[in-house]
Amino acid sequence: SDTRRKLLELFSEANGDFISGQKISEVLGCSRTAVWKHIEELRKEGFELEAVRRLGYRIVKTPDKVTANEIQLGLKTETFGRYIHFEEEVTSTQKIALRLAYEGAKEGTLVIAEQQTAGRGRMDRKWFSPKGTGIWMSLILRPPIPPQKAPQLTLLTAVAIAQAIQEKANIVPDIKWPNDILINGKKCVGILTELQADPDRIHSVIIGMGINVNQTLDQFPEEIRTIATSLAIEKGERIQRAQLVQEILLRLERLYQQYLQYGFRPIKLLWEGYATSIGKEITARTLNGTIKGIALGITDEGVLMLEDEEKHIHYIHSADIQL
Numbered sequence: 001s002d003t004r005r006k007l008l009e010l011f012s013e014a015n016g017d018f019i020s021g022q023k024i025s026e027v028l029g030c031s032r033t034a035v036w037k038h039i040e041e042l043r044k045e046g047f048e049l050e051a052v053r054r055l056g057y058r059i060v061k062t063p064d065k066v067t068a069n070e071i072q073l074g075l076k077t078e079t080f081g082r083y084i085h086f087e088e089e090v091t092s093t094q095k096i097a098l099r100l101a102y103e104g105a106k107e108g109t110l111v112i113a114e115q116q117t118a119g120r121g122r123m124d125r126k127w128f129s130p131k132g133t134g135i136w137m138s139l140i141l142r143p144p145i146p147p148q149k150a151p152q153l154t155l156l157t158a159v160a161i162a163q164a165i166q167e168k169a170n171i172v173p174d175i176k177w178p179n180d181i182l183i184n185g186k187k188c189v190g191i192l193t194e195l196q197a198d199p200d201r202i203h204s205v206i207i208g209m210g211i212n213v214n215q216t217l218d219q220f221p222e223e224i225r226t227i228a229t230s231l232a233i234e235k236g237e238r239i240q241r242a243q244l245v246q247e248i249l250l251r252l253e254r255l256y257q258q259y260l261q262y263g264f265r266p267i268k269l270l271w272e273g274y275a276t277s278i279g280k281e282i283t284a285r286t287l288n289g290t291i292k293g294i295a296l297g298i299t300d301e302g303v304l305m306l307e308d309e310e311k312h313i314h315y316i317h318s319a320d321i322q323l
């Protein structure tokens with residue numbers, strides 16, 4: 001609710017200090033009893049709040065979940081994540097975001113869950129999304145761009161997540177075109193961009209992001225144990241998921257504003273900074289066959305350029321890449 005959001009904003013500004021009940025009820029425009037009810041709600045969700053007479057309330061501990069309340073506590077964005085739809089367990093956050101978008105949800109609406117029972121990758125592949133360990137979320141965008149440019153948003157998202165990982169985990173990850181983020185050669189992040197559009201107009205783009213954060217190696221299913229990793233495995237310590245979500249949303253919002261104003265160029269430069277496969281030999285499996293060659297880079301449109309043995313350049317719009 002709006003009141004809850006204001007309350008969390010107050011607590012973020014207080015930064016761990018006390019806020020008096022009087023001040024809270026003034027800012028929120030509600031009674032002291034109503035304030036107390038909101039505080040009780042937060043406690044039920046796992047927040048630890050200290051209440052001291054004459055000083056008021058302060059947050060001592062957050063529950064380490066990815067609920068709307070926890071993400072909004074300290075969120076610095078203007079629109080991204082200002083409305084959050086949280087659920088403990090969903091089939092796929094993409095599915096819910098798609099429904100909300102269809103019902104008219106605003107740009108920046110975020111769907112996030114502790115667990116997905118049917119998380120999806122590209123081409124209906126499975127995305128493992130175990131409870132309480134990762135970030136499984138979908139963001140609704142309504143960009144005023146032609147539909148054929150939508151794949152650029154995947155690259156933009158990869159940059160935002162890479163920046164956030166660098167900031168919060170102190171690891172510089174690799175971006176693998178088009179939609180993976182790797183650390184030490186293993187997959188840590190997957191991005192799935194889905195488009196609802198007429199031939200000439202986008203209705204909405206749903207950006208699905210799956211980030212392995214706190215899994216230990218044995219928490220990965222056997223079939224991906226050798227190809228996947230988590231931030232905690234690579235860094236050697238746990239990371240607070242809600243804070244990482246806040247950082248990702250902030251970076252995403254900034255890059256998106258830049259993108260709408262200046263186009264893909266500035267994003268491309270940032271992207272290249274993280275793309276280690278450029279200049280190396282890769283194999284691209286496309287719907288029309290497999291091509292082996294040197295990855296030359298991406299075009300100003302975000303299309304991958306691949307030079308084969310006969311020095312012929314292929315422009316690849318979508319493929320699976322093997323390094």
Ligand code: BTX
Nearest residue numbers: 092094119120121122125127128137190191208209210228
């Ligand atoms: P992708 O098709 O590039 O990758 C899927 C492949 O990645 C799988 O076939 C498997 O080999 C491997 N894989 C599956 N789960 C994991 C994992 N947890 N970590 C590392 N590798 C894995 C990538 O698709 C796009 C994934 C997007 C996931 C988000 S989560 C929120 C949103 N909801 C939803 O259902 N999907 C998106």
